[in-house]
Amino acid sequence: MTTQETVLHPAAIIEELKKNEFTHVVWLPDSETNFMYQLLTNEPTLDLVPVCREGETMAIAAGLWVGGKKPVVLIQNTGIFESGDSIRGLGLDVNQPLVMLVGYRGWSRHGITNDSAARFIEHILHAWGISYYLIETDDDAGRITSALEEAERTSKPVAVLVGTEFGA
């Protein structure tokens, strides 16, 4: 029997963002994105835009998009709940093709998921009609490209749920 290491490295994510020519990462830092932050600050092709509260990310991304840039949002699933009205009004209603990288706090394939942030997030995305992709390892990172293609094809936000903590 073999075991597969299920590690997602920030570098794999950043490579996907670079490959797809994203210009800005609009985000609220949290304790799980430390490794990502270190790499992003050293990546000259991506500008970091920090916010105070997650709902701002959708609005800033909207402004960037109207201005001709290609932003991606990076927040936790708890932030999606906080961002609800902005996702509706400044994402779905203005036809913004936005990729949202969403930390899937509480997600587990093993045992019971006690964290309500994990239990509710997919239902919320379904309610809004927002498609989503799950990434858990470096091999999954290509789904960011799939999400972008869908966002641009449908002119709608698409989520990428990051189902694991980043490895060093």
Added chain:
Amino acid sequence: MIPSMEATKAINYHRKDSLVVATSSALREWNGVSQRRNLDVDLTDCMDRAPAVGLGLALAQPNRKVLVLDCDATLRTDLGALATVGQSETENLVHFVFDDANRSSTDGLPIHGADNVNLLAMAEGAGYAKSYQFDALEELLIGLEEVMEQPGPVFVLVKVFRDGETLPFPERPMAEGWGAVRQTLVNT
């Protein structure tokens, strides 16, 4: 105190080719004044997000001035935006806030404690590069020239009153208007 429409006309006189993000009651007046609607990003929904939308535009278009026409009531519902904008170092962003004596956005209903909140001090504390307050039309007409030349982010509190009929919001849907602005910017 300044008639709100006169303040709006004064800003329009100085806007040149600036992008303008207008929200709530400020948008009603801007809609009747602006002659460059292909550079206007209207917020008839999610009205508290004008500073954030303006920040995104300013980052995307660093060679163009971005004017945010905000209201005291809408800013109060997203005060965190002051810190986000204040710390952004966006030199091309001017954030106007119409402090409305008539409380138009709530149809005159008082907002608890609204008169005791010092938005100017908040903006200064949040890191805006420069802040102004105008209480008289003459001061605004003279001061706007300096405002527009300041490296931002700049915060401008304009004490206004409104009389007469309430003006309508733009008929243009947000998605249509935003698409038109985006197309304009892509083509220039």
